[in-house]
Amino acid sequence: MSDNGIVLAAEDGVEAAFIGWLKETLNKNIFDALLIPVGTPAGDSFAYLLLQEPAILDSASPLPPVMPVQGGKAIGRLTMRENPSKRIAAVVRPCEARAAIELSKLEQAHLDNVCLITLDCPGVLPLADYLVDPVAGAARFKEASAQWDRSPMRPTCQVCDHFSLRQAPGCDLHVGTLGCPDGTAVVVAGSSKGDHVLEQMDMGGQDEDEQADFLNTAVTDWGTQVEQVEEAQTERRRQAQEDLREEIAGAEKLLGVFSSCINCHNCQRVCPVCYCRQCYFESAALKLPAENYLARAERKGALRFSPDTLLFHIGRASHMALSCVSCGACEDACPMDIPVGQVFSLLGDRAQKALGYVAGTSLEDPLPLVSYEMDELHEVEQPYVEVYPNQEVQDA
Amino acid sequence: MSEEREFVPKIVYFMCSWCGTGGAETAAAHHLRYPENVIPSRVNCTGALPAVHVIRPLIEGADGVVISGCHPGDCHYDDGNFRARRRVALVKSLLDTLGLEPERVWFRYVAHGEGRRFVDTAAEFNDHITRLGPNPLKTRSDT
């Protein structure tokens, strides 16, 4: 992380200050375009806009109350084919930036000309809750986020411990608000790209030493606060995951959890790191003749249709859990209220831990399945130090 | 004990085309025996075995899956066994998290000449799974 940073302050709130700052970046031609959430004209949702006209920024909402589209997916859609020729700033939540970083490792996003700007995130409301009454939802979100109260947020957000990317080198600029005095925020750089932006924006003016002192204090205060909250959140996460595991572990409970699944595969469709054009679980590999199903039904006594629900969920986890950023988009998308976000988040955390990886925090760490160490994971190798008293061999 | 005897597990034994199957061939040359319910399935390299291929039998009727490839440094394709080891670690982690008994998956190196090691692995795993009992998923219609 670089020491470079600035302090944002405005009387009409930090959001306005940040938007003002973003406008400046456009006006100064530091960025050619912004990708940022903006309220939809109908007023009941938010969408990412790729905007080049500074005036439109006035209706932007850097931290909308819901996440109808995962920002990582938006960045991927924009940059999937190539590095854009123009400089783009993407204003996203931390989990969205992490998804973008995972996608870039999978060549599904090209970030050379993208500046990832994240904000301390209070979480988002469950989409379904919000849609019941968007106006009330927005108010509820505003009130809760001002207090950093996560209780109305989605379950995955309630236990998020990556709400601030202050130490993720993949994120270029981070806007810290937690613990900052009202109406102020710190903007710190996480990469040389971010540094460069801050340098270009810093056109002098204030006394440099004084500014530096002020900044240092602000950044330190913010950092301390984030650390404390992170610690608390990590503990909450641990506890919640322990409880969740208690609820789902074992064939009986697990099948209970997924019993209402209608195989719509929405969780896969909205998942930012599920990047396949056609999912394996919808491919020819699993389009089997009736004989196959009949044989399986004979074996099991009966076979539920649509089939292969559990295979889909565990199999999908084998494809994406190592890149899972716990964003919870899948849970928002589930029409049957299955806690898929929490389950995948749990699977992801534990699988990533097993393979020494944290998704979306660094551009350099290789994806766990494309790399290996020669001397590792001996615990999965079944030891054989003595011949087995093999009955069959002895009988022969 | 007698009850356990009645349960004959279904076991899929994935082996690579080089060392794993070689071990089975050496076993055959020595007429070393192992339980009939261990069904071999050949893949070119354990590094070629997708995670889904391990998960699928566990849902569709197998009580256990055992995987054997070349010893470290001896992979016919240099590093397939190291990649397999990561993938097995992933599958075991997923199964563990979901309470689906990761010990139903074993990963043990067997070299071409190691016939006894091969049949011992088959027999030991068979006994292990027999003790563990039937895989609850295999009789579930709602998977």
Add this chain to the structure above:
Amino acid sequence: MPNESTVLIYGTNLGGYRAAYALGKRGHKFILLNRGSYVDEEKYQALAQLPLDFCWICGHMPQRAFKASGAMQDCYNAQLLAVSGEAGHFHVKFKKRDKPVNNFACTECDQCIEVCPVEVGEGKAIRVVPEAGWENCYVIDFEHCTRCGACEEVCPTGALKVERPEEVVEADVGAILLADAFEEPSDDDLRDFGLGQGPSVIRNSEVARRSLLTNFVRDSVRLPSGRMPQTFAVIVTPHFNRPGVEYENYNLSVSAIYRAIRLKEILPEAEVTVFLHDYRGTGKGHHQWYMKALDAGVRVERAETLSVVPDETVEEAAIHYTSLEGESRTQSVELAILVTGQSPPSQMEELSRLTGVQADENGFCRLRPFSCCETDVDGVFAVGELTGPKGNPETVWDGCAALTEMQRYLGEKNVAPGAAPSLRDVAGEPTRVGVFICSCFGQFDDRMDLPGLVERARALPGVSHAEIIEGCCTGPTIQATAERIKESGVNRVVLATCTPLQKKGKYDKAVMTAGLSPLLCEYLRFREDVIQVHTDPEGMLMKSLALIRGAVEKVKRGRHVSPLVDTFDGRALVVGGGLAGLTAATEIAANGFPVVLVERENELGGQTKYLDEEQREYVKGLISSVNASDNIACYTQAKLGQVEGYAGNYHAVIETPTTPVSVDAGVIFVATGAQESLPQGFLYGEDPAVMTQAELAERMKGGETADHVAMIQCVGSRTPEVPYCSRLCCNQALEHAILLREQGAEVTVFYRDIASYGKTNYYRLAKEAGVSFIRFPGDDVETGYPEVRRNGAGLEVVSEGESHPADWVVLSTGIVPDAENNEALSELLGYPLDYEGFFSSDISNYPYEEAIKKLTKPFELGSNGIFPVGLAHSPRSFEETILTAKDAVGRALVVIGKNKMPPPNKMFVAAVHESLCMGCGVCVDVCPYGARVIDEIERVVKIRPFLCDSCGSCVAICPNNASYLQDFKGEQSVAALDALLV
């Protein structure tokens, strides 16, 4: 008259096998004379010195394919009788007696064993010997055999003849390769170590032999009484044996360390002591294993002398030894494991008489100077252990180097591949699966109800035909099976037979003769998976059906695909004009292939300051050859600017002082060298009397000398930063020490371990010359190294508190990779560096450089046509540098000159569903061969067919099955798996 093209190979060491492989692949016939009675009878090195407990060396030579193509003539019980003529036109006479059982025709049905009336121990007079080998060989114990002939009568294929006639054969060959195998010291040679005198002393090779079927386990070291020992000694015997009895391969100390680590793995509580004089692991990874042993709690005891006295009755042995300080000690252990060296070759005198080759002072075959394999006699080559103790890598490299060196004596290639039968595309035909179940000439009828199985198989969904066949492994049965397939009208085949690993060629032939692609067939190991391992009839039937069902589901979804071919450019690019680069360039050019040589300095020759006069002359000679060759274009002050493409199709841009030059090439040799590490500390650079060995050489050339010279070894080697032995420093220091002694200087060498290796025993010579040796405990890098201080006008070396005055202090500095250059080049070529910073090579493997499979793996394009040679590859002596270059040239010669190449496994190759591919590149990252690339425009992955060895890593990593193998597709494997479980 044109030169003969065939090569006579005498002996079966690793180098010989490797040469045979390369010759066969390049298209030369060879005659393989095996002194033994079966394929791996004469192959002890693998067991005694390959420190792994598994081995698969002979399996890497496609013997059956070579035999089928006529490239190989293998002769057993062979003896060379006479050699006449000269290089290019030798006439050889030898006698041979075929094996009683011709294993190429043997079906391994075991009927011979069953009928044999002679019981020998637990077996019969005819038995199977799968030692460490790849094929199961049936051998007859003639000592006990009564010649009753019962086995001959039951043999269904006529593969067995108890009495084979001895034949005398004459042949004309272009070159002779002597590759006689390693010989172990006898029990008497090891008498000082108590071998054979009690139950508590065992050879390491015996431990390995006991581990053959299981790998190393507790039972491998169990005492005769059944007790499990808890105290072990692992002794490197050549360090203590009488002179001339056994010689040490440099990897012996590694074998000992490895054995000790494995002991700690299986018996964590055991006390394990390794006894050696010095740890001489000079190869890649060797130092890391040494440190690992220390971490594992292995005690390493360095001794001056050592003997073992086992108790004759109690399972205990006393190790009597003198420490390096001269103190006598005794340690009692329950089991002493002897890691033994090799005896001088017993056949040397005979070979000398027949061919005129000469033995060196130690009794090994002498080679001409600067040659890797050529003896004093033109056209007669010697490889591997026959020419002296060496490690496995050098033995293997000898093989391909021999191919390079013998080219000039050989005529045109004399093996041409036969035409492939034409195959029918079955697309559009309704799927008809035929199941053909082998009865192994009626043999399986007794084991299970075959007609019942056929009945059940025929009833399986999708099966339109099922029948019993006699076999599919002899000429007539292959033909008959092909006929049956044709007649049955099926277009998919399941063959339930045996050992596809060995017999796949035969099965392929049968189905291809029937006009079907092998992609439409599946071969089941009916014998290995059912007949020979089970007894319960019901269980066998169910298992057979499960396997057949799986195979049926797989072949149903098989598709006929024509094999792809790609072009291969027969030109070479050599980067670096030092010894290695010059060698590679001249050898490739000598075979008629154009070469572009790029050197960054003004002149060719590389770093010559370490070389002696003869070596400099040799390099000058190479430079003249390069300049004189019409086939070599040379660019000096030039560097590689850009490289694109892949093996056979590289396009490079060379930046020269004038204009950039475009170069196309099929292979690239990386010969960019390495650097001397610059010492830090030890007053180096502060006091002119502290110098490196290279600087000492310069001073000695200038006639300077000193009264007291101290040398410090391992400066900048075997440290956490440079975690390897630089290999050359010990020999270099010892050579200098001997010269200084000759001039009257007192020389003291401060060392951690003297890792001197090679033909000349400089260590012994230095000791005889009166050089003093003082060991310092350098395993602790922080505190163990000696300190150099100024003392009045002179210097002193302080080691373990004792001061040793010195006029000169000479630092033996290591060799370090040219990090900056290597990294840039690695990036440019897309070719990895190893953990030591050198270019990754066949020896950069786990657990260390003897990892034999990578070493002997016969896939020349495994490194994507890029061959690191010389110091770019690893620290190497002058001779070894030439060896790495000639080995690489030999490997390249196998492929260049073939303008069109199919994939190595023909139609079994990776492919991509482009409509599903997202271009994410994970398959590109995991492909071990660079056989895949992302097409930047289409953003999908494309295959480079002849680089694909069809391992399937791409299939496993691809999340949506866009990647597949032609015989391993998602829809095939899921259905087949489900079918197994019914």
